[in-house]
Amino acid sequence: MIDPIAVFVLLLGAATPILFAALGELVVERAGVLNLGVEGMMIGGALAGFASAHATGSPALGFVAAAIAGAALSMIFAALTQFLLSNQVATGLALTLFGLGLTAMFGKPFEGVKAPSMMAGPFGLNLMIWLGLLAVPAVWWFLMRSRAGLILRAVGENHDAAHGLGYPVRKVRIAAIAFGGAMAGLGGAYISIATVLQWTEGMTAGAGWIALAIVVFAQWNPWGVLAGAWLFGGVTVLQLRLQAAGVAVPVQLLSMAPYLATIIVLVAISARQKFGRSGAGSTPGSLGQPFHALR
Amino acid sequence: MxxxxxxxxxxxxxxxxxxxxxxxxxxxxxxxxxxxxxxxxxxxxxxxxxxxxxxxxxxxxxxxxxxxxxxxxxxxxxxxxxxxxxxxxxxxxxxxxxxxxxxxxxxxxxxxxxxxxxxxxxxxxxxxxxxxxxxxxxxxxxxxxxxxxxxxxxxxxxxxxxxxxxxxxxxxxxxxxxxxxxxxxxxxxxxxxxxxxxxxxxxxxxxxxxxxxxxxxxxxxxxxxxxxxxxxxGAEMKLVDRSGRKPGDVVLDVKALSTPAATEGVTLKNISLTLRTGEILGIGGVAGNGQDELLAALSGEITTPHGTVTLSSADLSALGPDPRRAAGLLSAPEDRLGHAAVPQFSLTENTLLTAGGRQDIVKRGLIDHNAARAFAESIIKAFDVRTPGPGTAAGALSGGNLQKFVIGREVLGGPKVLVVNQPTWGVDAGAAAAIRQALLDLAAKGAGVIVISQDLDELLELSDRFCALNEGRLSPPRPTEGLTIDEIGLMLGGAHGMEVGHVPA
The missing domain is CATH 3.40.50.300 (P-loop containing nucleotide triphosphate hydrolases)
Incomplete structure (x- = not known):
């Protein structure tokens, strides 16, 4: 009825956009910044990537353009929150609305256009799926083993202390935000170039919000992000397959499942903190707080 | 050299x-x-x-x-x-x-x-x-x-x-x-x-x-x-004046007070103490040993089983902060901004937080702004709070000045018992001396005062009896007279697993 290997391959594809976006946001949040503009940066990447891929005929150049577009959008957020100290939640929400509106306007000429074919990779999986999978250990290694990653975590954990030790809090955060933007751009472009194969307005359809939820679900751990992305990807694929196979499970129930899982994980974590001895949660200590150094 | x-x-x-x-x-x-x-x-x-x-x-x-x-x-x-x-x-x-x-x-x-x-x-x-x-x-x-x-x-x-x-x-x-x-x-x-x-x-x-x-x-x-x-x-320090106090009857009686296993922080374990009128009881301890919890249990933020907190033979254990204030048990927590005062509120508005009922500022649910301002002005005057006026936001005051205001608000409230936590933390020497003197004067007028502090010199200077709070347990009280810093150190739990090092010179 349902071939597990075929489902897994589809799952990998469905998980890739959220995996990219969530890994990027994980690094941003580990640096102590909450950027709720993931959805906006994804849709920006989706359009820029699709347009470039279409114009050049090269999906690779499309992804490069998507990363640049995502990073560029994130720099608006960086300028507002890091220099003008605007509220991160409001600014992130504005970035999402801005990205959706901007792409709706500039995307008109690309509606109904077809994308060039994707770059194939080993085992019948395209290169971007492989890149996404490799990004998980890479981000983990960077955060947990490299000096730069340690500094990034320190900045996110306690920006006053990091500043006191002489680390450039603002520069680290801007770099992290740019990385997060580029990753969101790649995730968005994967949807337009590799999944849907065309441009439609608002096509990311909430993937950015799912990525944000996954970061919390994963408790700021890259491997947890992989698990979360697979969970969401799996449910998406399963729901299509079950419908195709004529199983009478309401679609809405399946669509709800990942969010329910997130809520259950969050409750379980706070319950553990409440009743257990493991005092330190993994939420970065300075998450979402503006930093202002007195010179 | x-x-x-x-x-x-x-x-x-x-x-x-x-x-x-x-x-x-x-x-x-x-x-x-x-x-x-x-x-x-x-x-x-x-x-x-x-x-x-x-x-x-x-x-x-x-x-x-x-x-x-x-x-x-x-x-x-x-x-x-x-x-x-x-x-x-x-x-x-x-x-x-x-x-x-x-x-x-x-x-x-x-x-x-x-x-x-x-x-x-x-x-x-x-x-x-x-x-x-x-x-x-x-x-x-x-x-x-x-x-x-x-x-x-x-x-x-x-x-x-x-x-x-x-x-x-x-x-x-x-x-x-x-x-x-x-x-x-x-x-x-x-x-x-x-x-x-x-x-x-x-x-x-x-x-x-x-x-x-x-x-x-x-x-x-x-x-x-x-x-x-x-x-x-830059001036001779005024010595605080301890005279004129006579311990009278027991005004506050705390019996076997425990708090349930807490979500975070310390649980209080079987705390008993008595406080007489005109007496200052000092409670020392290293931060995080139950100071905040003890203050909360006395102020009414945490309620406890019947019979654990008794003020002049009235059982307050199950009552929240407002009824306890009405009964005459006032308190000033450690955290000035956010706990004792609202930073964005003016000093006038901040008087309402604890003094609304006691000073007749709030009548039939309505605020008498003139009375509130007058009370704020009287605190500013009596405690030498340096501020442009009662309309200034609490957050705009320096730590020492706000602390004087917070303590002043409770002292002028005419409490039977006042509980303060870290009354002079982060306050400069001049303001600290003024606050200590105010606490002594309050006791001299017949109130019972509990001072929770990490500053041992302060406790020795103020209190008649001294208890140590260690991991949520309160030691039996000892008269402060003749108590040495070393003895207090042992009461506080001594050095936690530290030893003096040996390095080849």
Whole structure:
């Protein structure tokens, strides 16, 4: 009825956009910044990537353009929150609305256009799926083993202390935000170039919000992000397959499942903190707080 | 004695404030040099300049004879300056080894770093496990991490910013033994504190700052604590007047008070105490041993089983803060901004928080703004709160002035019993003396006062009886008269697993 290997391959594809976006946001949040503009940066990447891929005929150049577009959008957020100290939640929400509106306007000429074919990779999986999978250990290694990653975590954990030790809090955060933007751009472009194969307005359809939820679900751990992305990807694929196979499970129930899982994980974590001895949660200590150094 | 560090004519101006003005002093090799001054005297600006966090506007510094003008703390560390901060310098979620690596310019690989941490902590008798997370460490252990972080860089100049404020007396002794070892090895130590006795016992020289200027550099052993304080404040310190108090009948009776296993923080375990009218009961303890919880249980933020809190034979155990205030049990928590006062509210509005009912400010659900303003003005007048007026936002006041306002609000409320937590924390010496005197006067008028504090000198100065709070348990009270700091230290739980180190000289 349902071939597990075929489902897994589809799952990998469905998980890739959220995996990219969530890994990027994980690094941003580990640096102590909450950027709720993931959805906006994804849709920006989706359009820029699709347009470039279409114009050049090269999906690779499309992804490069998507990363640049995502990073560029994130720099608006960086300028507002890091220099003008605007509220991160409001600014992130504005970035999402801005990205959706901007792409709706500039995307008109690309509606109904077809994308060039994707770059194939080993085992019948395209290169971007492989890149996404490799990004998980890479981000983990960077955060947990490299000096730069340690500094990034320190900045996110306690920006006053990091500043006191002489680390450039603002520069680290801007770099992290740019990385997060580029990753969101790649995730968005994967949807337009590799999944849907065309441009439609608002096509990311909430993937950015799912990525944000996954970061919390994963408790700021890259491997947890992989698990979360697979969970969401799996449910998406399963729901299509079950419908195709004529199983009478309401679609809405399946669509709800990942969010329910997130809520259950969050409750379980706070319950553990409440009743257990493991005092330190993994939420970065300075998450979402503006930093202002007195010179 | 050769100078390791020398400052000449240092100055720094912030908008509207001359933080440092023509500061010159020097620290010699092997010397423990105290930097003494009230809050706002310019101590922290000065050390921030030495550590590269702030750049001086004028003047220059020398380190071992070469010019010292660090662009940032990393440059300062590279040239041999290390600093142990009072606050904000450890990362709770990171391990001991990671925290130490962050404080080093070129940390060795992890295994090598762990080995060196173990080695040094053995040599100085500061046991530490490199893999532990900071969040799981006690205050004393956290400070060891900071010190080890500095020692690993072999500093020429070590700056200590109020290091003993979080330690028990025994832990502080061990710290000084460590500092002595370091000084003997030739390190220059700049020791910032306002604990006069500590400086008189342990420091070789003291430079005293007042209003951003150097008052003088003296031998602290040749001066009494009062003389040093006078130099610091710029006037003779008024001795508090303890006279006129006679303990009367029991006014507050706490019996077998326990709190359920808490979600976070400390649980109170079987606490019993009695308080008489006209008496001040001092409760000491290192931070985080149940002080906040005890205050909450007395103020009514935490309610407890019947019969545990009795005020003049009325059982208040099940009542919340407002009925308890109405009955005459007032309190002032430690956290001024956010707990005792709303920062964005004016002083007038802040009077409503606790005095609304007692001062007839709130009538039939309506606020009498004139009465509120009049009450705020009376507090400002009686407690010498320096502010443009009662319309000023609480958050705009300096810590000392707001504390005077908060304490004044409760004292003028005419309590039968007043419970205060850390009444003079972060308050300059002049304001602290005023607050202490107000508490003594209140007791002299027949109220019972409970002072919870980490400042042992304050407790000895104020209280008639002393209890120690340790891990949520309250020791039996002892009369303060004749009690020594050493005995108190043992009551507070002594030194937690620390030993004096042995280093080959």
């Amino acid at each position: 050769s100078d390791v560090f020398r400052a000449e004519g240092l100055g720094k101006t912030y908008p509207g404030v001359r933080a440092n003005d023509d500061i010159s002093f020097s620290v010699g090799a092997g010397e423990i040099h105290a930097l003494l001054g009230e809050n706002g005297a310019g101590k922290s600006t000065l050390v921030k300049m030495i550590y590269g966090l702030v750049r001086p506007d004028e003047g220059h510094m020398q380190l071992s004879g070469t010019p010292h003008a660090p662009a940032d703390p990393r440059a300062a560390r590279a040239s041999g300056v290390a600093m142990v901060f009072q606050h904000f310098s450890l990362f709770d979620a990171l391990t001991v080894a990671e925290n130490i690596a962050l404080g080093m310019e070129n940390p060795p690989p992890r295994a090598e770093l762990s080995r060196r941490i173990a080695e040094l902590s053995q040599a100085y008798g500061l046991p530490l496990n490199p893999a532990r997370r900071i969040a799981s460490l006690s205050a004393g252990e956290r400070q060891r991490v900071e010190i080890l972080r500095c020692l690993l860089q072999n500093p020429r100049l070590l700056i200590m910013d109020e290091p003993t404020s979080v330690l028990t007396p025994q832990e502080a002794e061990i710290l000084f033994a460590t500092l002595r070892q370091l000084a003997a090895a030739g390190t220059a130590i700049l020791y910032i504190s306002h604990k006069l006795e500590e400086i008189r016992t342990h420091c070789d020289r003291a430079t005293i700052l007042r209003h951003g200027k150097v008052v003088g550099t003296v031998d602290p052993r040749a001066h009494s604590a009062r003389e040093l304080a006078a130099m610091m404040v």
